[in-house]
Amino acid sequence: MTPELHAKLTEWRRHLHAHPELSLQEKATAAFVQDKLAELGIPFEAGIGGHGIVATLTRGHARSRVGLRADMDALPITEDTGLPYASTTSGVMHACGHDGHTASLLGAAALLAADSSWSGTVDFIFQPAEEGFGGSRAMVAAGLFDRFPMERVFGFHNWPGLAAGTIAVHDGVVMASGGRITITIEGHAGHAGMPHLTRDPVVAAGHLIVALQSITSRSVDPLDTAVLSLCTIEGGTAPNQIAGRVTIRGTLRYHREAVKEIILEGIERTCAGIATSFGVKVTPEIVWGVGVVINTPAEAGLARIAADKVQAELRRDLAPSMAGEDFAHYLRQRPGAFVWIGNGELRHGAELHGPRYDFNDAILPVASSWMAEVAKTALASN
Ligand SMILES: [Zn+2]
Ligand SMILES: [Zn+2]
Numbered sequence: 001m002t003p004e005l006h007a008k009l010t011e012w013r014r015h016l017h018a019h020p021e022l023s024l025q026e027k028a029t030a031a032f033v034q035d036k037l038a039e040l041g042i043p044f045e046a047g048i049g050g051h052g053i054v055a056t057l058t059r060g061h062a063r064s065r066v067g068l069r070a071d072m073d074a075l076p077i078t079e080d081t082g083l084p085y086a087s088t089t090s091g092v093m094h095a096c097g098h099d100g101h102t103a104s105l106l107g108a109a110a111l112l113a114a115d116s117s118w119s120g121t122v123d124f125i126f127q128p129a130e131e132g133f134g135g136s137r138a139m140v141a142a143g144l145f146d147r148f149p150m151e152r153v154f155g156f157h158n159w160p161g162l163a164a165g166t167i168a169v170h171d172g173v174v175m176a177s178g179g180r181i182t183i184t185i186e187g188h189a190g191h192a193g194m195p196h197l198t199r200d201p202v203v204a205a206g207h208l209i210v211a212l213q214s215i216t217s218r219s220v221d222p223l224d225t226a227v228l229s230l231c232t233i234e235g236g237t238a239p240n241q242i243a244g245r246v247t248i249r250g251t252l253r254y255h256r257e258a259v260k261e262i263i264l265e266g267i268e269r270t271c272a273g274i275a276t277s278f279g280v281k282v283t284p285e286i287v288w289g290v291g292v293v294i295n296t297p298a299e300a301g302l303a304r305i306a307a308d309k310v311q312a313e314l315r316r317d318l319a320p321s322m323a324g325e326d327f328a329h330y331l332r333q334r335p336g337a338f339v340w341i342g343n344g345e346l347r348h349g350a351e352l353h354g355p356r357y358d359f360n361d362a363i364l365p366v367a368s369s370w371m372a373e374v375a376k377t378a379l380a381s382n
Contacts, residue, residue: 001365005110009368010361012036013103014085017359020074020094023133026051029072029102033126036106040113042124045147049138051128054148057112060119064382066375067123067150067334069327070105071098071130080355096352097158097343100359100367102126104156107368112375120379123148136329137290145333151382152299153336154374155327156367158359160351162342165366167307168315169300169339175293175325176225177260178253179286183208183271185235186281189244201246202235204278209233209248211274215266220259227253227322228263253322255292291328296335302381303337306374312341312366323352337374341367 012032021029030051037044037055044055051072079086079093087093094100109124125144129135162168185208187199209230220226228250235246254260264286271282295303307314318340327338341363349356 001107001111001369005107006365009103009107009364012106013099013359013361013364016099016102017094018085018088020087020089020092020099022076022092023073023129023131023135024050026072026128030126030128033072033102033106037109040106040110042109042113048144049128049135049140049142052135052139052142053126054144055109055124055126056121056148057109058121059116062119062379062382064379065121065123065148065150066378067125067148067153067330068105068108068371068375069125069127069153069155069330070101071127071135072102073098073129073131073133073135075131075353077353077355080349081358083358093355094359095354095357096131097357097359098130100158100364101156104364104367104371107364108371108375111368111372115372118376118379122375122379123150130326134290134326136326140329140333150334152378153330153334154299154303154338154371154378156339156341156370157325158343158363158367159340160343160357161346162315162318162340163313164342164344164360165363166313166315166342167339167366167370168318168342169303169307169337170295170318170320171297171300171316173255173292173294173320174338175320175328176253176255176322177289177292177328178251178324179288181250181252181267182285183248184283185246185248187242187244190242192240192242195242198242199279200242201280202243204274204280204282205233205235205246205248207278208270208274208282211270212267215263215270219262219266224259225255225322226259226263253324255320257292289324290326291332293325293328293338294331295337296331299335299337299378302377303339303374306370306377309373309377310366310369312370341370
C-alpha cells in the first residue's frame with residue numbers, strides 16, 4: 001500500500017472514530033462510506049437491511065464471486081483515551097474497532113479498484129448493527145446472497161493482545177455463540193417478620209443461582225466449553241418486606257450447538273425444580289445469538305495463503321474466543337473464514353469494549369491488503 005493511501009485511510013478511520021454511531025443508527029457513517037465509495041468510483045447499493053451498503057467491483061470474464069465484510073457500529077461506552085480524534089458524541093465510542101474495519105474495507109476496495117491482475121466479482125459488505133442488534137441477519141433477510149450471489153465470504157476482527165499485523169486463522173471454531181438470559185421468580189410479598197405467610201423469591205433466587213452453576217460443571221462434558229454468568233439481580237424495595245419478585249439476568253456462551261441444548265435443558269430442569277421446592281413461579285427467557293463462528297476448511301486455507309502473500313506473521317495455534325460475532329450468520333449461508341488481525345499490545349482498559357481502546361492505524365495496510373488478497377485468491381481458486 002502506498003503511504004498516500006495509508007494516510008488517507010488513517011484520516012478516514014479517525015473521522016469515523018470521532019463520529020461514532022450506535023447500532024441501528026449508523027446514518028452518518030453509512031453516508032460517509034457512500035461518499036468515499038463514490039470518490040473511489042465504485043458502484044454500490046445502500047439501505048440493505050437498515051444502513052447496510054454493498055459495493056461491487058467486476059473485472060474480466062471470470063464468473064466467480066466473493067464477499068468481504070466490515071461492520072460499522074459503535075458502543076454505548078464513554079471514551080477515556082484523551083486522543084485528539086476521540087469521540088465527539090458523549091457516551092458513544094468505537095470501542096470494538098469497527099471504525100478500523102470500515103476503513104480497512106474501503107482500503108481493500110481502493111486496492112482492488114487499482115489492480116488489474118484479477119478476474120471476477122467482489123462484493124464489499126458494510127454491515128450495521130453488529131453489537132447484538134442482528135445486522136448480519138437483517139442484511140441476509142434483505143436478500144444479500146440473492147442480490148449479490150457471492151460464493152464465499154471473508155472478514156476480520158482486530159485483536160488486541162496479538163502482535164500488530166499478525167494474522168490468526170482458526171481451523172474450525174473461531175468465536176462463541178450464546179444467549180442472553182432473564183429469569184423471573186414470582187412469589188408472594190409480605191411482612192418480613194411473618195415469612196410463613198409469603199413465598200420468598202429472594203431465598204429461591206439464592207438457591208437457583210447456586211444450582212445453575214452445576215450446569216456447566218456437572219452437565220456439560222468437561223472437554224466442551226460453556227459459560228453461564230448471572231450478572232444482575234434485582235428484587236425487593238424495603239428491608240422489612242419480603243419481595244414479590246426477583247429478576248436475574250445473565251449471559252451464556254458455547255462453542256458447539258449440541259452444548260446449547262444441554263445448557264437449555266439444564267436451565268429448564270433447574271428452574272422447574274426450584275419452583276417446586278420453594279413454591280414460587282420461575283420463568284427463564286433466553287434470547288439466542290446468531291450461532292458459533294466456524295471457518296470452513298478450504299476457506300481457512302485461502303485465508304492462510306492470503307496472509308502469506310501479504311507477508312504477515314501467521315498464527316494457527318490460538319484458542320477460540322468466548323466473545324461472539326454475528327459474522328456467524330453469513331457462515332451459515334456460505335463457506336468462508338473470519339480471521340483476527342493483531343492490534344498490538346494489550347493495555348489495561350484498552351481491551352475490546354474497554355474505555356481506552358483504540359484501533360491501531362498501523363495495521364490498516366495489512367488489513368486492507370489481506371482482504372484484497374483473500375478475495376483475489378478465492379476468485380482464482382475456482
Ligand atoms: Zn464488539
Ligand atoms: Zn467487534
